[in-house]
Amino acid sequence: MTSSRPAISFEFFPTKTDAGHEKLLATARQLAEYQPDFFSCTYGAGGSTRDRTLNTVLQLDGEVKVPTAPHLSCVGDSKAELRALLERYKNAGIRRIVALRGDLPSGMGMSGGGELRYANDLVEFIRAETGDHFHIEVAAYPEMHPQARNLEDDLANFVRKARAGADSAITQYFFNADSYFYFVERVRRMGVELPIIPGIMPITNYSKLARFSDACGAELPRWVRKQLEAYGDDLQSIQAFGEQVVTQMCERLLEGGAPGLHFYTLNQAEPSLAIRNNLGFAR
Numbered sequence: 376m377t378s379s380r381p382a383i384s385f386e387f388f389p390t391k392t393d394a395g396h397e398k399l400l401a402t403a404r405q406l407a408e409y410q411p412d413f414f415s416c417t418y419g420a421g422g423s424t425r426d427r428t429l430n431t432v433l434q435l436d437g438e439v440k441v442p443t444a445p446h447l448s449c450v451g452d453s454k455a456e457l458r459a460l461l462e463r464y465k466n467a468g469i470r471r472i473v474a475l476r477g478d479l480p481s482g483m484g485m486s487g488g489g490e491l492r493y494a495n496d497l498v499e500f501i502r503a504e505t506g507d508h509f510h511i512e513v514a515a516y517p518e519m520h521p522q523a524r525n526l527e528d529d530l531a532n533f534v535r536k537a538r539a540g541a542d543s544a545i546t547q548y549f550f551n552a553d554s555y556f557y558f559v560e561r562v563r564r565m566g567v568e569l570p571i572i573p574g575i576m577p578i579t580n581y582s583k584l585a586r587f588s589d590a591c592g593a594e595l596p597r598w599v600r601k602q603l604e605a606y607g608d609d610l611q612s613i614q615a616f617g618e619q620v621v622t623q624m625c626e627r628l629l630e631g632g633a634p635g636l637h638f639y640t641l642n643q644a645e646p647s648l649a650i651r652n653n654l655g656f657a658r
């Protein structure tokens with residue numbers, strides 16, 4: 376984290392095709408010019424992207440030269456598989472990891488053969504296996520994890536991850552800054568001080584965003600949804616409006632003390648860069 380500006384990070388997903396991978400690298404090179412604090416790369420729960428995540432992380436870290444954090448989920452991986460991945464990352468000089476439970480594709484059962492059930496178990500496992508080598512990020516849900524019974528349980532489970540040894544957290548995306556402030560305040564009252572970085576989703580496409588938000592429990596405020604719907608196929612207006620709404624939220628978050636911003640890039644540079652640049656950060 377640099378001291379002069381909030382921490383900025385960009386998230387990618389590993390692609391299935393060579394063409395997609397080339398696009399990802401081009402996006403990463405463009406974003407690297409803005410000196411982000413780190414990149415991260417997602418992991419398909421159950422190991423569906425095990426090799427692709429590994430290769431992408433090593434390439435972003437080694438060739439694009441931005442410190443890159445692999446996401447790692449425990450829900451479908453055995454301890455031996457997790458141990459082997461941790462070893463590879465450690466030997467490659469990777470120092471940050473995003474530790475998650477993950478969501479298995481339907482039909483794979485609750486654990487999918489994994490031996491660790493929740494993200495706090497994975498954090499404990501990483502600490503037991505590798506000591507303090509990794510800076511461990513965990514997920515946070517200002518609008519509640521969709522499977523949580525209630526906010527109190529979810530907060531207690533978040534605190535469990537912090538106590539298991541997490542260093543900082545990245546949130547699920549949201550479009551309501553108050554949910555973030557309330558979450559942070561509650562966590563602080565429970566005696567947990569780790570930095571909680573808002574995850575930021577640029578708005579570029581209404582139907583995909585609506586579908587994805589339903590699945591992950593992120594609320595699209597009514598007024599935003601109505602306005603996006605009204606634009607119909609007019610992508611330019613959707614993007615201009617989305618950029619304005621998300622930029623204003625980021626301004627509020629930073630003014631209110633958020634220690635940084637983590638952009639869900641969906642492997643595209645421009646939408647995240649537009650917001651970053653609107654915020655007036657120096658390179």
Ligand code: FAD
Nearest residue numbers: 417418420446475476477493494514520522523529532547
């Ligand atoms: P947990 O923290 O384990 O929580 C899951 C649920 O269980 C919550 O409802 C919680 O309240 C409850 N819970 C937690 N601990 C306990 C406990 N000890 N006892 C009882 N209940 C408990 N998914 C992927 O598959 N790959 C990715 O790369 C990926 N990256 C992500 C990055 C970020 C920043 C975020 C926010 C999410 C990401 N996800 C990813 C999605 C994530 O895997 C899902 O949201 C998943 O359902 C929960 O993962 P978690 O690590 O938050 O789980």
